[in-house]
Amino acid sequence: MAIAFWMSVFLILYTYGGYVVFITLLSLLRQRRICTAAIEPRVTLIIAAYNEERHIERKLRNSCAMDYPADKLEIIVGSDSSGDRTDEIVRGFAVNDRGVEVVLHRVEGRLGKTAVQNSCVRIATGEVLVFSDAASMYEPGVLRALVRNYADPDVGAASGRYEYLNPKKGTVGFATKLFWRFENFIKTRQTRFGTITGCCGCIYSVRRDLYTELPPEIISDLVEPLTILRKGYRIVFEADALATEEPVERPRDEFKMRVRVIVRGMNGLLYMRSLLNPLRYPFVSFQLVSHKVLRWLVPVFCITALASSAWLARESLFFRFAAGAQVAFYALALAGWLLDRYGIRFKPCYLPLYFTVVNAASLVSLVKVLRGQKVVVWQTQR
Numbered sequence: 001m002a003i004a005f006w007m008s009v010f011l012i013l014y015t016y017g018g019y020v021v022f023i024t025l026l027s028l029l030r031q032r033r034i035c036t037a038a039i040e041p042r043v044t045l046i047i048a049a050y051n052e053e054r055h056i057e058r059k060l061r062n063s064c065a066m067d068y069p070a071d072k073l074e075i076i077v078g079s080d081s082s083g084d085r086t087d088e089i090v091r092g093f094a095v096n097d098r099g100v101e102v103v104l105h106r107v108e109g110r111l112g113k114t115a116v117q118n119s120c121v122r123i124a125t126g127e128v129l130v131f132s133d134a135a136s137m138y139e140p141g142v143l144r145a146l147v148r149n150y151a152d153p154d155v156g157a158a159s160g161r162y163e164y165l166n167p168k169k170g171t172v173g174f175a176t177k178l179f180w181r182f183e184n185f186i187k188t189r190q191t192r193f194g195t196i197t198g199c200c201g202c203i204y205s206v207r208r209d210l211y212t213e214l215p216p217e218i219i220s221d222l223v224e225p226l227t228i229l230r231k232g233y234r235i236v237f238e239a240d241a242l243a244t245e246e247p248v249e250r251p252r253d254e255f256k257m258r259v260r261v262i263v264r265g266m267n268g269l270l271y272m273r274s275l276l277n278p279l280r281y282p283f284v285s286f287q288l289v290s291h292k293v294l295r296w297l298v299p300v301f302c303i304t305a306l307a308s309s310a311w312l313a314r315e316s317l318f319f320r321f322a323a324g325a326q327v328a329f330y331a332l333a334l335a336g337w338l339l340d341r342y343g344i345r346f347k348p349c350y351l352p353l354y355f356t357v358v359n360a361a362s363l364v365s366l367v368k369v370l371r372g373q374k375v376v377v378w379q380t381q382r
Contacts, residue, residue, distance in 0.1 A: 005308035005319070008301040015298055019290040020186060027192035034191075034236055037151035043143055044074045044126030044208075048113045050377075052134035053085040059134050060093045060102060068143040070098045074126055078116035079106045080377070112376035115216040121208075129206050131221070136162075136202035136243045145241040146205045156210050156233025157225045159187065159196060160203030160241030175354030176247040176254070187237035190287065195234045197275075197287045198222040203243035207233075217374040218271050219264035222292075226272045229284055251337055251357050258361030259368070266296060266369045299363035302326075330356060 045063055049056055056077070063075050077090045093102040105123060107116050121129060128147050132138070142160060149158040161184050164177045190196045201221035212227040214220055225235045248254050269276075269292060278285045306326045312319035333356035336349025 001308045008305040015294045027189040035152040036148040041127040044124035050080040067140040078120040133202040139242040156228035157206040159199035162200040191237040219268045223268040262365035299359040
């Protein structure tokens with residue numbers, strides 16, 4: 001029981017702290033530079049949308065205003081059988097002040113985000129494909145920042161920086177902002193040493209000739225970069241390419257979104273399991289295990305740590321304290337969940353609540369994947 005407790009604690013601490021320290025040290029010992037240049041290839045911005053009438057007009061205004069030559073920018077909105085005014089709004093941008101080509105590409109049958117992206121790529125004319133969500137707003141220089149990385153022939157994909165705004169001061173919004181700052185830091189360090197292994201779904205780009213069509217149940221922003229890595233190219237993180245978005249406001253919405261994303265991520269990694277071979281892909285497999293697999297297994301480690309410390313609490317003051325501290329942590333999370341239902345926000349609950357929601361979603365996702373369940377379509381949570 002003591003071994004189980006200490007192993008669980010070690011793996012939790014390694015997942016959230018040790019890996020970050022290790023990758024930071026590696027990036028200081030070796031820095032692999034990117035040969036960037038101010039190039040202007042033709043770019044296709046692909047926006048997957050389902051019932052996005054709330055966001056799509058603002059998104060298209062934002063996209064058309066990008067600091068990039070209008071004659072070298074194509075915007076394709078892939079509408080996954082939207083039943084609201086999404087398609088109508090997109091058609092209204094066929095003629096716009098900047099003369100940017102805006103194309104509505106409607107896909108019938110509710111096929112899901114990955115299938116919509118596959119369909120959009122078939123008609124895309126850009127040398128570089130940029131993938132975005134309807135609710136994500138780009139800074140004006142995003143496209144220039146992303147494409148300059150393609151002056152380096154070893155770069156096959158480039159991911160941008162993603163930050164959440166939290167104007168409504170939501171319970172999960174504060175922790176979500178911290179989480180993505182943490183993620184951005186890790187991606188910066190991974191890039192300095194060599195390559196990242198996954199991109200941010202709302203702001204990433206790939207070379208058109210390297211794009212691989214994926215099955216509809218596979219999450220594209222994780223697996224598409226992995227297919228490019230397997231072809232021998234490098235995936236980089238571009239900190240100057242900034243996208244912003246507002247987080248979900250309620251823990252239950254965050255939970256639903258996390259389950260959908262994690263189930264697709266787990267199935268995606270199973271689809272690309274050959275990259276977990278440390279003999280053939282040492283740095284890539286190290287990242288995937290440390291930053292994906294172990295993170296998804298954290299709830300298992302948490303349950304083991306709580307159960308083993310509770311068992312040992314009968315004979316040790318230390319383990320009584322350890323068990324009590326864990327119970328208090330989860331009690332704060334439960335209090336945060338209950339208070340949020342009544343619109344009461346108590347800051348000491350924010351991080352315990354977010355940690356618990358995310359890891360509960362990982363546990364549910366793990367059970368779903370073990371049962372062979374897949375997720376194809378999505379519902380807008382924001």
